Amino acid sequence: MPKIIDGNKIREKILSELKSKISKLKQKPGLAIVLVGDNPASQIYVNSKESKCKEMGAYCERYGLPKDVSEMDLLKLIDELNNNPKIHGILVQLPLPKHLDEKLVTNSILPGKDVDGFTPSSLGSLMSGSAIIAPATPRAIIYLIESVTKIEGKHAVVVGRSNIVGKPVAMMLLERNATVTICHSKTKGLENYTKQADILVVACGSPKMIKVDMVKKGAVVIDVGINRTAGNKIVGDVDFDSVKEVASCITPVPGGVGPMTIAMLMDNLLKAVELKK
Secondary structure, three states, X not given: OOEEOOHHHHHHHHHHHHHHHHHOOOOOOEEEEEEEOOOHXXXXXXXXXXXXXXXXXXXXXXXXXXXXXXXXXXXXXXXXXXXXXXXXXXXXXXXXXXXXXXHHHHHOOOHHHXXXXXXXXXXXHHXXXXXXXXXXXXXXXXXXXXXXXXOOOOEEXXXXXXXXXXXXXXXXXXXXXXXXXXXXOOOOXXXXXXXXXXXXXXXXXXXXXXXXXXOOOOOEEEEOOOEEOOOOOEEOOEOHHHHOOOOOEEOOOOOOHHHHHHHHHHHXXXXXHHHOO
C-alpha cells in the first residue's frame, strides 16, 4: 500500500511551530490580501488564507475591489501597502480580470513584501540559488517530497512550466541536486519521460491526465492540480485511484499540496518580517 502524503497533518505541525514564533515577536506580522472581483474559487482561497493568518496571531488586512477596478487604482493601493510599516507581506490573489496586467501588478510589489515570491527579483534570486522568499506552492512541493525521500541524485520530472509552479519547482529541485526534466503541453510522447521519474511533479491543469501506465513503479508523485469535474468533484491532474497502486508515495487532491501552500505562505510572511530587522 503506498504512503498517502497527508498535507493537512504536516501543515498543522508547521503552523504550530510558526504560531509559537509569532507569539514571541514584538510586532505582529502584517499581511495584506488584495482580491479583485468575485471569483468563487479566489474567494475560497482568500478566506482560507485570511482565516489561517488570524489564527496564527498575525495581523491581516483584506481589500476587496470591484472586478472593474482600474489598473491605476489597483497600483495606487499596492504603492500604499508598500509604504505601510504595519504590512510586511502583500498578496494579490490571481487570476486578475483580463483588463488588468498581472505582470505589471505583481511587479509593483516590493520584493521584500512579496510573500508569494512572484516578482522578477524573487524569481531571479531563485534562479541564482539565493532566494530569501521563494514561491509558496513550490516550497510546499519540496517540503512534501523531502518528508518522504531524499532528492539528491533522483530523476525528477516536472509536468508544467508556469512561472508560479513549474519553473520555480524545477529550479528548486535542481538546487537540491536532482536531475530535472521539464515537460509541458507540447511535449511529444509525454509518457516516455514520466515513466523515468523517481519524483513526478504534475502541475498542468488537466484533470486525471497522468494515468497508471505513465508512472514508474515506486515513484514519489506530487499532484498540484485542482480541477472541478462536471459532477462538482475536485480532482487532481493525476488519476489518483490507479496511480496510487504503483507509487511509493502520493499526494491526494484535495488534502495534499493545497494545505501546505498556506503553511509556506505563513512562513514566507515571517521571512518578510526578518528582512525588516
